[in-house]
Amino acid sequence: TGWRRIVHRIANVELSSTVLLVCCAVLSCFAEQVHQWTLKHLRSIGDYIMGDTEKDSYQAGILWVSWSFFLLVIAIQLTKISPICAGSGIPELKVYLSGVHLAGFFHWKTLFAKIVGLTVLLASGLKVGKAGPWTHINTAITAQLTRLPVFSHLVENERVINQILSGACANGIASCFTAPIGGVLFSIEVTTEYYMLSTYWKAFVTAICGAVCAHFFRPNPFIQPLDQTDRVVFRNLELVVFFVMGIVGGLLGGLFVRVYERMMEWRRKEFFGMSTYHVFPYFFGLISLPLCFWLGEYMRLPLAEAISDLTVSTDLDVKHGWMNTGSIYGNLVLYICVNLMLVVVTITLPIPAGVFMPLIAIGTGMGRVFGEIMHDMYPNSGIARGGYALVGGACLAGGATRSLSSAIIVLEVVNGIEFMLPALFGIMISITVGQRLSRSIYDSILYAKG
Amino acid sequence: TGWRRIVHRIANVELSSTVLLVCCAVLSCFAEQVHQWTLKHLRSIGDYIMGDTEKDSYQAGILWVSWSFFLLVIAIQLTKISPICAGSGIPELKVYLSGVHLAGFFHWKTLFAKIVGLTVLLASGLKVGKAGPWTHINTAITAQLTRLPVFSHLVENERVINQILSGACANGIASCFTAPIGGVLFSIEVTTEYYMLSTYWKAFVTAICGAVCAHFFRPNPFIQPLDQTDRVVFRNLELVVFFVMGIVGGLLGGLFVRVYERMMEWRRKEFFGMSTYHVFPYFFGLISLPLCFWLGEYMRLPLAEAISDLTVSTDLDVKHGWMNTGSIYGNLVLYICVNLMLVVVTITLPIPAGVFMPLIAIGTGMGRVFGEIMHDMYPNSGIARGGYALVGGACLAGGATRSLSSAIIVLEVVNGIEFMLPALFGIMISITVGQRLSRSIYDSILYAKG
Structure with a gap:
């Protein structure tokens, strides 16, 4: 029947890994929306502290520091759920792609702790980057998706999994910055020593999908474009x-x-x-x-x-x-x-x-x-x-x-x-x-x- | 002495191949200048035909067709010097990089016939592309440079030669269009199935040098930028x-x-x-x-x-x-x-x-x-x-x-x-x-x- 044929076509590795990556691009875009929405509201608390009192008064200062410190404490506690979610995640990703499988790196607990921790930290006064963690979040989402029965045949082949993770890495940068070309090059440079052309093509498709999704969900660019x-x-x-x-x-x-x-x-x-x-x-x-x-x-x-x-x-x-x-x-x-x-x-x-x-x-x-x-x-x-x-x-x-x-x-x-x-x-x-x-x-x- | 030490440092493969590629970038930029200058003067003849007579008169038409036909004949005769210089050169480059060494592909006769033939054809009314031939010209210049005694130790190692040729290919596009990123990606896509990170880095350095040289020699862009x-x-x-x-x-x-x-x-x-x-x-x-x-x-x-x-x-x-x-x-x-x-x-x-x-x-x-x-x-x-x-x-x-x-x-x-x-x-x-x-x-x- 029709469904059988669809399942059969999905069994094609090339096609199904591309489908998986497009799913990842859409899902990560959705996650990004939730993240941005939460972040906006958390940041509005910081703005509220500043707006309601006299500028740079010591009361505002104490409030702001307490609020930021509170957020930092939440992030530290969240990291205890899964200590591997600390840091940018790119070095660990590099190790993972070179064959050393770190326990729990793509676990859903890590994913949860990282996404919430990142949101909370970005709202605090600390200077933390988003690109690395977001790349890790993307790869973790993709790794979780491979556990679905439709994609189960992909897990057996390590080469395919590595290609998929490289693609997800490219999408991390592409959806975060709306920068597909930079994302693909980043995934080339950071993740591997050798690069296969089929990975390159998958990474580009994912990055383009991610960037197009990001463009529609977020019409205002992340950073103000040049004058x-x-x-x-x-x-x-x-x-x-x-x-x-x-x-x-x-x-x-x-x-x-x-x-x-x-x-x-x-x-x-x-x-x-x-x-x-x-x-x-x-x-x-x-x-x-x-x-x-x-x-x-x-x-x-x-x-x-x-x-x-x-x-x-x-x-x-x-x-x-x-x-x-x-x-x-x-x-x-x-x-x-x-x-x-x-x-x-x-x-x-x-x-x-x-x-x-x-x-x-x-x-x-x-x-x-x-x-x-x-x-x-x-x-x-x-x-x-x-x-x-x-x-x-x-x-x-x-x-x-x-x-x-x-x-x-x-x-x-x-x-x-x-x-x-x-x-x-x-x-x-x-x-x-x-x-x-x-x-x-x-x-x-x-x-x-x- | 000082010279000996310089020669010794040049003996370092990584460094000397980068030096070679930078030389190639500068040389190809110089070749491009000569090419552009000749092309401008050849094209001015076409303009002269049009400017001096009534627009689209049959006299002008006959003159223009004869002139373009004359240029085409020159290009065809030049190709007889080295038949392998026909076409864009990129397919042949791909074959060369995959290990099949075509006889005379980088010979100076091929180089000469290609560069003159290309210039002449671009001045005629035929629709010929410049990117492919220019890439071939770049790789041929680089291959000629490897015959210099300073770079002779590079020739022994086929992997190094392939890296250098990939770099030259990237520079072909970069210097022709002032497009370094596109050039590197083009060399990734067109030339190989597997790509090494060290090649990538060399290709980028060459492409950047080529594009910077091109920028200084040719302040007016190749194509009018977008409004x-x-x-x-x-x-x-x-x-x-x-x-x-x-x-x-x-x-x-x-x-x-x-x-x-x-x-x-x-x-x-x-x-x-x-x-x-x-x-x-x-x-x-x-x-x-x-x-x-x-x-x-x-x-x-x-x-x-x-x-x-x-x-x-x-x-x-x-x-x-x-x-x-x-x-x-x-x-x-x-x-x-x-x-x-x-x-x-x-x-x-x-x-x-x-x-x-x-x-x-x-x-x-x-x-x-x-x-x-x-x-x-x-x-x-x-x-x-x-x-x-x-x-x-x-x-x-x-x-x-x-x-x-x-x-x-x-x-x-x-x-x-x-x-x-x-x-x-x-x-x-x-x-x-x-x-x-x-x-x-x-x-x-x-x-x-x-």
Whole structure:
């Protein structure tokens, strides 16, 4: 009968794995909607605290810190359900795809803890990334789908499962950032050493479906697209600046990884015969949250909003406190330094925190510094400061993660393909520099976790 | 001494192959400059013929046809120096990378015949593509470079040579279109079944260097970038149109390959006991060139100019005769049909003619038809007709070549990343449809050539 024939066709591995991935794309898009809706409401509580009291009053501060701390505690407790859900999940995914099957990595408990923990953390004042955890969530959803009877024949073949997981990884990035090309390249770079063309095709189909779904569910882009007046052709001198930016991005990225490694060594030590492992996260929350509040509104902004702010083509406006010291440089440098330190600690905590988005945001700040300097030097030559910020974001992310796809993801997110050449050029330099200093942050996390 | 140490460092395979590829990028950029300069002057002769006499007078027609025919004869004679330089070169490259070493494929005679032949043909009225031949030229330059003593140790290792050639292939597309991402993806898709991450990295470095060089040598883009007013978010109904466009692109692409196969069978037959192989190109030139002239200026336009015309956001202007029948549809449909037929014959001729650019141009025409229909139906809703044209170009090229990278190359060339989702969605459909109808055009050429 008709049903039998459909089941028979599903038995075709190629077709059914593609069907599975499309299902994953649609499901993950649905999960993303629920996530966004919850996040919006959680964030509105933070806005309520600020809006109802006098700006930056100590009452608001205490309330905001308590609220953020409360969310952090929830995330830490959730992680205890399934400790493997801590961190970005990309290093573990890499290990999994290379053949080492980590227990419970795709368990539904991990999925639950990760998705709720991520939502809660993104609403708090901590700087956590979404890309890595979202990729993990996608692969976990896909792995859960393979348990359905229709797809059961796929599980037997490890090669097919790995292809499917690579596809889900591509979709993680694609649906999170509406960046299908970057997603596929990310999955090529991060997950494997060898890549098969059939995987590539599956990854692309999934990523396109995911991005199209995301486009319809979320008409407003994740990050404000680049201003159209900001589209200029870059000139010879600017290439030198992008070169320097690549070097700085590579140095900072390499340094970031080094500091992370030291931090992990230090975390393993005992003080006064006691392990600080479980106390430290609370302690860090109690230090970092008041610091972020005290430094001003720009330090509390969610990462996506900070990136949107930093890539505008006009002067940074006063509304988020970027200009509150008169000059922009002080705040930007403070933003970079403080956040680099906070993020390097955050990713050592047992919470589902990614590293990609924070690096992009910090790098955007770094690029903006270069852009502002160039703008001060050549005020009338139409320096595209927003574009510089983008290039900086790509450079720093490349310097730490060593993935060229960072540049492509950044460009796709903000529709800034005019800056493709500078960004790719910068990231090429920054990866080369970073490679001399340390291993990639993902490899480093793997090493630290053993 | 210092020199010895430099030589020793060069001996490092990874480094020296990267140095080799960067040299290739710079050299090919230089070759491109010479090529462009010659092409400009050759084309100015064509313009001179048109400018000096009354428009479309029969004197001008006879002169133009003679001139184009003369150029065609030169190209045919050049191909006799090295018959392997005929065609796009990508199928042969694929065979070479899979281990079958074709005699003389990278010989300097082939290189010479291909580069001169390509230049001459691009100046004539024939619709030949540049992407494939340019990729072949790049790989040939690289292969010649490996004969230098400094790089001699690379030749021993076949794996390294294949990596280098993949990198050169990526650079071919990147420097031709200033499209590094598309170039790398093209080299992934077209050249191999398995892809190594180290190749990927080399390909990207080469492609970035090539694109940066191209940017500095050629500040004006190859194809006019998309108009900035043409940047709109697509809506739900439009996705249906892109879906239909994908189906039409896939059908036309598949049909194109089928017709090509028939044509090759037919070319092998003898008439009246005589092989038509050597006479046919001249015969084709004498039929097609007057036809192109007679149909009007828009039919004689170089492909890049036609694409620039078709992707404008406003009405197609009168200057190239696109509107000479009052309605745009007649001319566009004629453009599509006539060119599909001419191109399918052109690629069977013994001349260095690519297939990628003509397909993009014809597809752009097809997309423009859809765009114009939508614009007529919803005149006030800001239908981005230029964007539709782009999506059409990607769909037709995808339908025939089965490479997703076509979409990315098209988008990179015209800076139209806003249309990334529609283009990727359309090409996904068109590849799926095309795959049902025939093999890819490159595989088909391989099969036809044995």
